[in-house]
Amino acid sequence: MRKHLRYLILLLILLFVAVNEAVNKMRTTSWDEPLWVSIYAVNGDARNATDKYIDSLESRDFKAIEEFVNREARRYGVPIEALEVAYKGRLLSHPPQPPSGRNILQNIWWSLKFRAWATWRAWSSDGDDGDVELFVSYYDTETTQSLRHSVGLQGGLIGIINAFADNSYRGSNQVVITHELMHTLGASDKYDAGNMPLHPQGFAEPYRQPLYPQTRAEIMGGRIPLSPLQANMPQTLGQVVIGIHTAAEIHWPIDGS
Ligand SMILES: [Zn+2]
Incomplete structure (x- = not known):
């Protein structure tokens, strides 16, 4: 009996945490x-x-x-x-x-x-x-x-x-x-195992011609891609943008609606 009670309490705590998180996420x-x-x-x-x-x-x-x-x-x-x-x-x-x-x-x-x-x-x-x-x-x-x-x-x-x-x-x-x-x-990370921003989602200007060097970083890409093998850490937020993939993940409107 006591064992069941313990499971019930644990279940209630987990339920409380889950509901709390769902509400937080919505908010x-x-x-x-x-x-x-x-x-x-x-x-x-x-x-x-x-x-x-x-x-x-x-x-x-x-x-x-x-x-x-x-x-x-x-x-x-x-x-x-x-x-x-x-x-x-x-x-x-x-x-x-x-x-x-x-x-x-x-x-x-x-x-x-x-x-x-x-x-x-x-x-x-x-x-x-x-x-x-x-x-x-x-x-x-x-x-x-x-x-x-x-x-x-x-x-x-x-x-x-x-x-x-x-x-x-x-x-x-x-x-x-x-x-x-x-x-x-x-928002999720947008760089690979070698810390290089993923294309296109980790780039500030993924469709720019020429693609390199970029002048800004995407916030979740983390770095400014200078070439396929080289990327620099931004020194200020002035060198950073929030890209469209990240915006979608945090539920910002991305289609003008
Ligand atoms: Zn991260």
Whole structure:
């Protein structure tokens, strides 16, 4: 009897999560009111230099993301301001880092832990939560040369972004944050195993003649294709567009309707 009760409770929890996610998904892709995106900074390596960099962050460092997405949304005919981005300052607790490998079970386990952590954090804080919550973990360039990957989860509407705590990365950090934000809204990656943007969906101007070099990146293609074998990371969101495939995935109107 007790065993059955336990199964029933588990089933109810799973049902609750599934319904909650379906509702979230509908809300985040209906574009009839602005989505609220909250961004938090985390000191990823506990270094003083990283702290200093986080001290220097201001709302306007993240407004660029709002301006970029709203500009692109307007281009597709979204009738409202698509996003409101708010920088919520520094967090002292750390989100769990994604596993470095591609082991599926480890990744599922991590995503559950991350969602539990984010839910707990939202419950135990008294501030307003966003529809989407992004946690940016900063690392000092003196001691960190390569970052763990960043992840945006559509289920849970949360993302973790690993970023360099250095002024020269301010623009490219915005690009990475926006890429993960797009994942939370249902966009998929558009690059291959060698990090080269896929044609046509990962190109800003897929039908341009000549095709190379491109001057801008598609947000989910990730890089600016210069030749079939070479692509550069965009330095600012000014070098990025949201392509038609990504727009369709996040339910923006793409046929003028
Ligand atoms: Zn991605």
